[in-house]
Every structure is written in C-alpha cells, then in structure tokens.
Amino acid sequence: MRHLVTRGLGANNQRADIKEIKLKHSIVLSTQLTRFEAATLTGDFENNLRRIAGWGYDGVELAVRDPALVDAETLAELTGRYGLRVPAIGTGQAWGEEGLSFTSQDAIVREQAIQRIQSHIPLAKRLGALIIIGLIRGITPAGQAREQSMQYLIEALQQCADAAAPHSIRFALEPLNRYETDLIHTTQDGLQLIEQVGRPNFGLLLDTFHMNIEEPDMLESIQSCGEHIFHFHVADSNRWHPGAGHLDFASLLETLRYTGYDGFVSGEFLPKPDALTAAENSITYLRNITG
Ligand code: LER
Numbered sequence: 001m002r003h004l005v006t007r008g009l010g011a012n013n014q015r016a017d018i019k020e021i022k023l024k025h026s027i028v029l030s031t032q033l034t035r036f037e038a039a040t041l042t043g044d045f046e047n048n049l050r051r052i053a054g055w056g057y058d059g060v061e062l063a064v065r066d067p068a069l070v071d072a073e074t075l076a077e078l079t080g081r082y083g084l085r086v087p088a089i090g091t092g093q094a095w096g097e098e099g100l101s102f103t104s105q106d107a108i109v110r111e112q113a114i115q116r117i118q119s120h121i122p123l124a125k126r127l128g129a130l131i132i133i134g135l136i137r138g139i140t141p142a143g144q145a146r147e148q149s150m151q152y153l154i155e156a157l158q159q160c161a162d163a164a165a166p167h168s169i170r171f172a173l174e175p176l177n178r179y180e181t182d183l184i185h186t187t188q189d190g191l192q193l194i195e196q197v198g199r200p201n202f203g204l205l206l207d208t209f210h211m212n213i214e215e216p217d218m219l220e221s222i223q224s225c226g227e228h229i230f231h232f233h234v235a236d237s238n239r240w241h242p243g244a245g246h247l248d249f250a251s252l253l254e255t256l257r258y259t260g261y262d263g264f265v266s267g268e269f270l271p272k273p274d275a276l277t278a279a280e281n282s283i284t285y286l287r288n289i290t291g
Pocket residue numbers: 092134135174176180207233268
C-alpha cells in the first residue's frame with residue numbers, strides 16, 4: 001500500500017498559498033511533575049509560561065495526566081495571559097504513571113483508559129487543542145496476541161473519535177520507536193491504522209526522534225502522510241534540542257510545509273545541557289530555518 005497524500009495540492013503538486021505558510025513553534029510543558037525525561041522544563045508553571053513566551057514561542061503543548069486535576073479556565077487564562085496558544089494535549093503520563101492502556105488484558109483498565117482519554121475532550125475544546133495518543137495505546141502484555149492488541153486499539157480509538165467528533169476535536173496518534181512499544185512504529189503503520197479506524201478526526205503526530213529510528217526515508221514519510229499529519233514533535237537525533245544532533249531540520253520542515261501543514265512544530269527534547277539552554281537554543285535554531 002502506498003500513500004501520497006497532500007492537502008488539496010494542484011496538478012503540479014504545489015498549492016498557490018504554500019509559500020505563505022509559516023510554521024508555528026511550541027514546546028511541551030507538563031501541568032504536573034512527571035517522570036517523562038523529554039518534558040524539557042520543570043518547576044513553576046507560570047514562570048515557565050513567561051519564559052516560553054519570552055523566548056518567542058507561539059504556543060505550549062500541555063502534558064496533562066488527568067484533566068480532573070487541572071482547571072481548564074485557569075489554564076486558558078494563564079496561557080492567554082502570555083499570548084501562548086495550546087495546539088495539543090499530551091496524555092502519556094496516564095500510562096507512565098498510572099498504567100492505563102487501551103491494550104491491557106484487563107477490561108477494566110482498558111475502559112479506564114478510554115474514559116480518561118474521553119475526559120480530555122472538554123479541556124481540549126476549551127483550549128482549542130487536539131488530543132495526543134502516545135503511550136496510552138500500551139504494549140502487548142505477555143500472553144496476549146498482537147492481533148488482539150490491535151483490535152482493542154482500533155475499537156478504543158473509534159470510541160474516542162466518535163465521542164470527540166461532535167465537539168470538532170481531533171486525535172493524533174504518534175508512531176513510537178520499537179524500544180517503547182510493539183504497536184505502531186512507522187508512518188506506514190500509522191497510515192494503515194488510520195484506514196482501520198476510519199474516522200476523519202483521527203490522524204498522526206510525527207516525531208522526528210522516533211522517525212529517525214524507524215523510517216527508511218524521513219522526507220518521503222512526511223510526504224506520504226500529507227494531510228494526515230495533525231501535529232509534529234521535534235527533537236534531534238540524540239533527543240537533544242534541534243541543532244544539537246545530525247538531523248536536517250531545514251529539509252524536514254520544508255517538506256512538512258509542502259504537505260500544506262500549517263500547524264505547530266512542538267519541541268519535546270531532553271533538558272540538555274540544561275532545560276533553559278535547550279528550550280532557548282531550540283527556538284533560536286528553528287526560527288532561523290522557518291522565520
Ligand atoms: C511522546 O510524545 C513521545 O515521544 C514518547 O517518546 C513518549 O514515550
């Protein structure tokens with residue numbers, strides 16, 4: 001199966017307004033303490049918003065373990081105060097810290113995972129964000145067939161997409177490298193899943209760190225995903241900030257732009273050499289490329 005999907009491009013594969021597209025920049029920020037090592041910034045939430053705006057980011061991707069523990073109005077007010085948009089909400093901490101998963105052997109855990117993801121819908125609506133499906137898809141447990149996991153995954157995604165559709169909320173599943181899960185590593189896996197799920201508000205989040213491990217040709221993968229790219233994470237080859245490794249971000253981001261993607265490029269990288277330097281170096285390096 002070969003996909004080459006673009007967003008309504010003309011016969012010469014170019015859209016008149018592509019040259020006008022300017023990518024926007026955001027960075028991951030957790031609303032609570034997290035064990036996830038590539039959530040770059042830690043410490044006081046508002047202080048971080050002030051810094052992020054000061055460095056010139058356009059937005060902030062919020063990592064929220066449980067929407068019941070945050071106040072949507074406060075988050076909207078605080079991010080708005082610093083002129084930051086919220087393109088996406090990350091949900092992986094519910095797996096990392098609570099073990100919730102769409103593909104658990106335990107039906108109660110699967111249902112809790114679906115409920116948790118659906119509970120993000122009002123928050124996503126208030127913030128104008130999409131909802132990320134990363135590690136909450138889970139890992140096939142010992143003794144369970146991978147086909148069974150895929151069946152659970154597809155059903156869970158359909159239920160979540162159907163609950164979100166009346167609110168115009170979208171879900172973006174992130175292909176992750178083989179060391180994190182056995183389910184959906186590549187963009188081809190993601191495109192196949194999109195066909196199986198069959199819901200227009202379900203698409204992909206591409207992350208340059210995972211792509212560099214799994215994709216045979218990163219540029220071709222971006223082109224192939226075209227309009228199915230709902231969100232985009234950036235980290236360099238070593239998962240340091242862009243500019244600290246050997247990825248060619250100029251080509252990657254130009255290819256992304258040529259799919260017609262006009263959303264956010266969201267920094268998710270290690271706090272190296274330290275968090276503040278990483279966050280500032282990233283936006284400086286990327287702005288040089290994207291303007
Ligand atoms: C989350 O966006 C991610 O990229 C994963 O590595 C989480 O484990």
